[in-house]
Amino acid sequence: MPSRPPVSPALAPFVRTVGYFEFDLAHRRERVLPTGSAQLLLNLADDRLTSEAAGTAHRTAGAALSGVWSSHAEIDPAQQRSIVCVGFVPGGAYPFFSAPAAATAGSLVDLGDLWGRDGAVLRERLLEAPTVEARLRIVEEALLARAVRPLRIDPAVRHAVSSLHRGDRVGDVVERLGTTPKRFIRTFADQVGVTPKRFARIRRFQRVLQAVPHDRPVDWAALAASSGYADQAHLVHEFRTFAGVSPTGYRARSAAERNHVVLPD
Numbered sequence: 001m002p003s004r005p006p007v008s009p010a011l012a013p014f015v016r017t018v019g020y021f022e023f024d025l026a027h028r029r030e031r032v033l034p035t036g037s038a039q040l041l042l043n044l045a046d047d048r049l050t051s052e053a054a055g056t057a058h059r060t061a062g063a064a065l066s067g068v069w070s071s072h073a074e075i076d077p078a079q080q081r082s083i084v085c086v087g088f089v090p091g092g093a094y095p096f097f098s099a100p101a102a103a104t105a106g107s108l109v110d111l112g113d114l115w116g117r118d119g120a121v122l123r124e125r126l127l128e129a130p131t132v133e134a135r136l137r138i139v140e141e142a143l144l145a146r147a148v149r150p151l152r153i154d155p156a157v158r159h160a161v162s163s164l165h166r167g168d169r170v171g172d173v174v175e176r177l178g179t180t181p182k183r184f185i186r187t188f189a190d191q192v193g194v195t196p197k198r199f200a201r202i203r204r205f206q207r208v209l210q211a212v213p214h215d216r217p218v219d220w221a222a223l224a225a226s227s228g229y230a231d232q233a234h235l236v237h238e239f240r241t242f243a244g245v246s247p248t249g250y251r252a253r254s255a256a257e258r259n260h261v262v263l264p265d
Contacts, residue, residue: 002019003017003018003019003021003085003087004017004018004019004136005017005018006018006140007136007137007140008140008144010144010151011140011143011144013089013092013151013152013153014088014089014092014093014095014096014151014153015086015087015088015089015092015140015143016037016087016088016089016092017085017086017087018084018085018086018087018136018139018140019084019085019087019136020082020083020084020085020132020135020136021080021082021083021085022080022081022082023077023080023081024081025077025078025080027077027262027263027265028076028077028078028265029074029076029077029262029263029264029265030074030075030076030077030253030260030261030262030263031072031073031074031075031243031244031260031261031263032051032069032072032073032074032075032259032260032261033072033205033209033242033243033258033259033260033261034068034069034070034071034072034202034205034242035069035202035206035259036068036090036192036194036199036202036203036206037068037087037088037089037090037092038065038066038067038068038088038092038093038101038104038193039065039066039085039086039087039088040063040064040065040066040085040086040088040093040111040139040143041063041064041065041066041079041083041084041085041108042062042063042083042084042085042111042122042123042126042139043062043063043079043082043083043123044062044082044083044084044123044126044127045078045079045081045082045083046062046078046079046081047061047062047123048060048061048062048079049061049062049063049064049079049108050075050076050079050108051066051073051074051075051108052073052074052075053069053071053072053073053074053106054071054106058107058108059108060108060109060110060111061110061111061112061120061123062123063110063111063112063119063120063122063123064108064109064110064111065093065097065104065108065109065111065114066108067101067104067105067106067107067108067109067193068090068101068104068105068106068192068193068194069105069106070105070106070194070198070202071106071241071242071244072242072243072244072261074263084126084135084136084139086139086143089161090161090165090192090199091153091154091157091158091161091191091192092153093193094149094153094190094191094192095147095148095149095150095151095152095153096143096146096147096148096149097114097115097148098114098148099114100189100190100191101189101190101191101192101193102189102190102193102194104193105193105194111123115146118142118145118146122138122139122142125138126138126139153191154187154191156177156179156184156187157187157188157191157192159173159176159177160173160177160184160188160196161192161199163176164196164199164200164203165203167200167203167204167207167228170196170197170200173196184196201238201241201242202242204227204228204229204238205238205239205242205243207227208223208227208235208239209252209258209259210258211223211226211227212250212252212258214252214255218247220232220235220236220247220248223235235247243261244261245261
């Protein structure tokens with residue numbers, strides 16, 4: 001089934017989607033691109049999750065928090081044969097885990113390390129659930145039960161996320177908030193997982209991905225200009241940073257899955 005918004009109104013400000021996916025993929029290597037958001041992953045086909053980024057391998061049991069990645073990571077597509085995924089909004093995972101978002105960024109963190117036995121039990125409960133919808137409701141209930149902070153997003157962080165998503169300059173956001181750059185960076189990184197500048201770069205890159213047509217040639221110079229890059233060379237540099245390939249080498253798994261890139265075996 002496709003993902004859906006959370007049923008619980010209490011989760012709506014923090015969770016963008018809750019979904020269950022079954023993919024039978026022939027390829028054996030896949031690159032996942034950064035979005036600026038964390039995910040809760042529960043692999044029901046196998047009690048393991050793995051990823052590799054910047055030469056570091058991450059391995060956990062089948063339930064894990066995927067922190068905010070600052071660049072691309074490689075995964076085993078077999079992990080998507082049967083998987084429940086919670087997609088948080090930027091900063092949305094913060095109330096549900098005691099560790100600050102900056103501490104889990106760029107890694108897979110075993111849910112047992114974050115939630116104790118409840119983390120392992122959650123996967124077992126999902127395996128026993130009779131329907132897909134029952135699984136999704138169990139995940140929502142678990143999040144609400146495990147909230148360790150008030151269910152709110154700092155208004156300053158919420159404003160910053162919205163502003164940076166639109167393409168506003170970090171300095172302008174700091175000035176509007178009436179805070180100091182150092183304090184703003186620390187608060188933002190603790191709750192979102194990356195610095196405001198890195199987040200702004202990731203979101204600009206994501207705007208480019210969403211604008212790339214899949215049925216005709218791309219005018220990369222025009223796309224660079226319309227997306228706020230200094231020139232095409234700037235876009236190429238950022239594309240290599242976040243996708244690991246040049247713009248012309250980018251091939252999404254599908255038009256609907258622009259953050260998944262198939263790699264040669």
